[in-house]
Amino acid sequence: MATFSASERRKRTRGDRKSVETSLALRQMFESVIMRELYPQSKIDIYIQVLQSDGGNRCVSINAATMALIDAGIPLKDFVCASSAGYIEDTPLLDLNYLEETAGGPNLTLALLPKSNKIVLVQMDSRLHADHLEKVMNTAITGISRVHAILDRTVKEHLQKTIGTITA
Amino acid sequence: METLHLVAPGDVITTDTGFMRGHGTYHSDDGKLVASVAGVVQRINRLISVRPLQSRYAGEVGDVVVGRIVEVQQKRWKVDTFSRLESVLLLSSINLPGGVLRRRSAQDELMMRTYFTEGDLISAEVQQVFSDGSLSLHTRSLKYGKLKKGCLITVPPSLVKRCKNHFHNMLCGASVIIGNNGYVWISSMEVDQEDQILLNPRDEPDTTREKDIAITREERETIARLRNCIQALVARKLTLFDTSIQYTFDASRGYEVYTVYVQWNLR
Numbered sequence: 001m002a003t004f005s006a007s008e009r010r011k012r013t014r015g016d017r018k019s020v021e022t023s024l025a026l027r028q029m030f031e032s033v034i035m036r037e038l039y040p041q042s043k044i045d046i047y048i049q050v051l052q053s054d055g056g057n058r059c060v061s062i063n064a065a066t067m068a069l070i071d072a073g074i075p076l077k078d079f080v081c082a083s084s085a086g087y088i089e090d091t092p093l094l095d096l097n098y099l100e101e102t103a104g105g106p107n108l109t110l111a112l113l114p115k116s117n118k119i120v121l122v123q124m125d126s127r128l129h130a131d132h133l134e135k136v137m138n139t140a141i142t143g144i145s146r147v148h149a150i151l152d153r154t155v156k157e158h159l160q161k162t163i164g165t166i167t168a
Numbered sequence: 169m170e171t172l173h174l175v176a177p178g179d180v181i182t183t184d185t186g187f188m189r190g191h192g193t194y195h196s197d198d199g200k201l202v203a204s205v206a207g208v209v210q211r212i213n214r215l216i217s218v219r220p221l222q223s224r225y226a227g228e229v230g231d232v233v234v235g236r237i238v239e240v241q242q243k244r245w246k247v248d249t250f251s252r253l254e255s256v257l258l259l260s261s262i263n264l265p266g267g268v269l270r271r272r273s274a275q276d277e278l279m280m281r282t283y284f285t286e287g288d289l290i291s292a293e294v295q296q297v298f299s300d301g302s303l304s305l306h307t308r309s310l311k312y313g314k315l316k317k318g319c320l321i322t323v324p325p326s327l328v329k330r331c332k333n334h335f336h337n338m339l340c341g342a343s344v345i346i347g348n349n350g351y352v353w354i355s356s357m358e359v360d361q362e363d364q365i366l367l368n369p370r371d372e373p374d375t376t377r378e379k380d381i382a383i384t385r386e387e388r389e390t391i392a393r394l395r396n397c398i399q400a401l402v403a404r405k406l407t408l409f410d411t412s413i414q415y416t417f418d419a420s421r422g423y424e425v426y427t428v429y430v431q432w433n434l435r
Contacts, residue, residue: 035204040301070206072222075177075192075205077194079177115179156176160174
């Protein structure tokens with residue numbers, strides 16, 4: 001994370017717990033989504049730098065890494081889209097910002113493969129009553145489908161623009 | 169003009185099971201053919217494949233490539249050719265100086281660094297593709313070998329048109345080698361001719377006898393102008409081949425060399 005990304009300027013050490021956790025989660029996720037049989041004895045590095053942060057860092061890293069892999073032409077089984085959801089004062093919330101995240105309420109991060117609705121990542125902080133879990137997950141899933149629609153549209157538009165000028 | 173079928177990873181291309189699966193696709197659990205990259209769907213008879221916009225260079229036998237030596241190993245060099253795995257240049261696949269045909273001895277192994285060392289740029293041809301996708305190169309012709317005194321520019325491999333000849337002597341007085349892997353080498357024409365003359369039948373490597381050839385300012389400007397023209401073509405995503413470069417070069421004659429870079433690339 002860049003030092004200027006949050007509201008207070010803070011220099012992050014390389015191995016701080018949050019980055020390590022996010023890195024590990026990203027790695028496990030993409031190990032299952034990238035078609036690794038096509039890359040024997042090779043290494044794929046994914047570098048992410050967050051420039052502006054107001055909550056939702058993990059989700060945005062996942063979405064950004066998906067777009068980067070698609071742009072590089074690395075075969076994936078599907079997009080990986082992520083969204084966060086919470087539950088404050090009996091209302092499920094979608095896409096929490098920094099204040100809502102640090103308020104201490106439940107913070108659910110969900111990553112899906114949109115076409116097959118398979119869950120690749122589920123993480124939650126704080127405590128949530130089991131009755132509310134389904135509501136919060138459904139909120140996250142609606143968020144993810146909206147993100148996926150935007151990512152898909154952007155990819156297709158970019159293809160349209162560039163393919164139009166490449167002569168076979 | 170038929171409409172292009174553009175897909176993103178995860179999109180179902182077809183549910184018809186009669187098709188064979190090509191690059192960029194995979195069979196999902198319920199038998200549907202799904203795309204795994206973002207690109208255009210290409211259908212040849214019963215084979216469906218998806219060609220992505222950008223990807224690493226996947227070599228084929230007979231391609232001309234320009235590569236950079238990254239490692240010197242026991243009887244071979246490892247070459248970077250912008251592919252998924254580093255390419256291999258075997259000691260037995262190079263032309264020893266003087267064009268001598270003899271068995272590579274232990275002495276040759278020790279002298280490998282005098283032929284090519286880390287950081288050198290070479291032009292070579294793909295001899296073989298191994299099962300894991302890595303390429304085996306060879307420089308068994310006088311036109312291949314170490315590249316000197318010129319400028320390298322890297323472009324996406326998908327923009328390089330497949331031609332019979334990849335070594336072009338442009339009318340403007342420079343020579344261009346368009347590698348299939350996207351590495352393009354621009355140098356002045358005189359350098360190549362000098363190298364040809366230096367290869368005489370003697371058993372010593374020619375690096376010790378390298379003449380210091382001065383390149384004039386006009387040649388440098390030509391090379392710089394060609395480089396900027398190629399960059400402009402890449403920025404517009406146009407295919408690269410000798411005629412397109414020549415036309416761009418002619419069109420740029422009215423401008424200063426640096427203007428070509430600024431205006432054509434940043435627009």
